[in-house]
Amino acid sequence: MTKSTEMADFTDQLIGICGAAHVLTGDEIEPRYRRDWLGLYESHPLYVVRPDSTEAVAAIMKACAATKTPVIPLGGNSGLTGATIAGEAEGILLLSLERMNQIRSIDGDGQVMIAEAGCILENLHKAADQAGLMFPLVFGAKGTAHIGGALGTNAGGLNVIRYGNARALCMGLEVVTASGEVMDLLPALKKDNTGYDLINLMVGSEGTLGIITAATLKLVPRPEAYATAMVVVPDVSAALKLMNFVQARTGGRVEAFELFGQLMYDLCVKYLDHITAPFSYSPPLSVLVEIAAGSAEDAKTDADGKLALTQQFEDILGEAFETGIAEDAVIAYSETQRRNLWTMREDTLDAMQRHGNWLLSDVSFQVSDLPGAIADLEAAFAAIAPGPFCIAFGHMGDGNLHSCARPFDEDPADHPAEAAAIKQALQDAVVKWRGSISAEHGIGTDKQAAMRELKDPVAYEMLKSIKTALDPDNLLNPGKLLM
Numbered sequence: 244m245t246k247s248t249e250m251a252d253f254t255d256q257l258i259g260i261c262g263a264a265h266v267l268t269g270d271e272i273e274p275r276y277r278r279d280w281l282g283l284y285e286s287h288p289l290y291v292v293r294p295d296s297t298e299a300v301a302a303i304m305k306a307c308a309a310t311k312t313p314v315i316p317l318g319g320n321s322g323l324t325g326a327t328i329a330g331e332a333e334g335i336l337l338l339s340l341e342r343m344n345q346i347r348s349i350d351g352d353g354q355v356m357i358a359e360a361g362c363i364l365e366n367l368h369k370a371a372d373q374a375g376l377m378f379p380l381v382f383g384a385k386g387t388a389h390i391g392g393a394l395g396t397n398a399g400g401l402n403v404i405r406y407g408n409a410r411a412l413c414m415g416l417e418v419v420t421a422s423g424e425v426m427d428l429l430p431a432l433k434k435d436n437t438g439y440d441l442i443n444l445m446v447g448s449e450g451t452l453g454i455i456t457a458a459t460l461k462l463v464p465r466p467e468a469y470a471t472a473m474v475v476v477p478d479v480s481a482a483l484k485l486m487n488f489v490q491a492r493t494g495g496r497v498e499a500f501e502l503f504g505q506l507m508y509d510l511c512v513k514y515l516d517h518i519t520a521p522f523s524y525s526p527p528l529s530v531l532v533e534i535a536a537g538s539a540e541d542a543k544t545d546a547d548g549k550l551a552l553t554q555q556f557e558d559i560l561g562e563a564f565e566t567g568i569a570e571d572a573v574i575a576y577s578e579t580q581r582r583n584l585w586t587m588r589e590d591t592l593d594a595m596q597r598h599g600n601w602l603l604s605d606v607s608f609q610v611s612d613l614p615g616a617i618a619d620l621e622a623a624f625a626a627i628a629p630g631p632f633c634i635a636f637g638h639m640g641d642g643n644l645h646s647c648a649r650p651f652d653e654d655p656a657d658h659p660a661e662a663a664a665i666k667q668a669l670q671d672a673v674v675k676w677r678g679s680i681s682a683e684h685g686i687g688t689d690k691q692a693a694m695r696e697l698k699d700p701v702a703y704e705m706l707k708s709i710k711t712a713l714d715p716d717n718l719l720n721p722g723k724l725l726m
Contacts, residue, residue, distance in 0.1 A: 305423030318392025324687030360391025397447035399683035404640025415459030466535035467542035607682035623668035
């Protein structure tokens with residue numbers, strides 16, 4: 244049998260499983276499947292296949308296992324590390340799970356939902372809200388990101404400080420293996436001590452160990468009210484003290500605590516026409532803080548319409564002013580004002596992109612080490628090249644920084660030496676402070692070399708052993724995560 248005949252037979256198999264409209268090749272493959280979200284990578288899949296069921300995914304994987312066809316699972320394509328890019332001449336089948344977008348069930352008593360991998364995050368938020376609950380995994384790409392991809396990268400986001408990242412919100416999984424078998428681990432068991440934790444193994448594996456087709460997700464009671472403020476702080480140490488102070492005064496009800504360096508603030512004010520600047524000046528360092536109601540009493544309003552929770556927050560911030568860990572604040576007194584502050588945070592990347600291309604990073608440190616790590620990075624970046632940069636930006640509550648830099652305020656691609664030096668400075672800080680080179684975006688292709696260099700060597704070899712055991716033919720997202 245010739246190669247072309249084998250390919251035709253394989254194509255016919257795929258069409259038999261998914262239908263001709265959902266098996267794309269050559270010029271049929273749309274541009275959205277050929278680029279990553281940042282536009283940094285070109286993708287060259289041989290096929291794009293769009294199944295609509297777990298059974299179809301299993302059948303596709305069996306066909307791929309028989310023909311040794313490599314497979315990359317694709318969600319909303321909003322990743323930032325090139326984890327779903329197909330190289331040229333690799334014969335990659337891009338498995339898009341976009342049609343698997345059903346919420347199979349919502350259990351209000353158990354406070355869980357079962358959702359297919361192609362469900363858009365924002366749709367899960369709406370469904371949970373209609374059930375009187377909340378799915379608290381929230382980040383800027385919520386309108387495009389799929390839950391399968393969020394689990395595959397163990398996404399974090401804005402509410403990790405209280406609810407944890409994707410792994411903490413995943414109670415069960417349905418996974419198709421490299422050989423096309425279906426592993427059903429969907430029951431929402433809070434206790435299950437039957438051996439290795441396969442659910443947590445799959446979460447964060449970036450599609451290299453199995454294909455997530457559905458997940459059982461933890462829901463939480465929806466807070467009856469929020470109090471939100473942008474608070475100016477004198478420095479990072481004060482921000483850390485403020486976070487712990489607010490946590491203590493609210494009994495752990497801080498929903499978010501986001502660092503906002505001056506550059507990020509200025510970019511948002513300059514480029515985001517749909518937001519209103521919180522302050523009349525440009526604060527050197529501020530934090531977006533949100534706390535949630537702890538009881539029905541917190542959600543009551545006075546004669547002027549002010550929430551009891553807002554008054555509570557005012558009192559807490561007043562104490563913070565007296566102790567010197569806060570210098571100024573703008574408090575949201577309406578949902579419109581609250582959404583303005585959150586839109587500013589969620590659309591920061593959009594503002595950055597309107598300015599130009601940046602060298603972006605996603606690193607984490609122990610929370611108590613943030614003041615020292617940020618100081619080290621600021622000194623290192625300033626010594627490498629003039630131009631805008633911001634270190635103190637990100638999810639302070641979980642130690643996750645999203646620093647950025649533009650050497651000479653130009654495209655980093657035009658200054659490779661400086662860009663390389665900035666990347667090295669990040670790695671040096673991670674080593675010194677025993678942090679992580681990837682906090683929530685994953686490894687993909689972008690951070691493979693850094694991971695191999697910085698990961699504990701025993702741990703790295705164990706990861707490779709797991710990959711070999713579960714995917715001996717290296718069919719699942721080959722060339723990603725591990726080298």
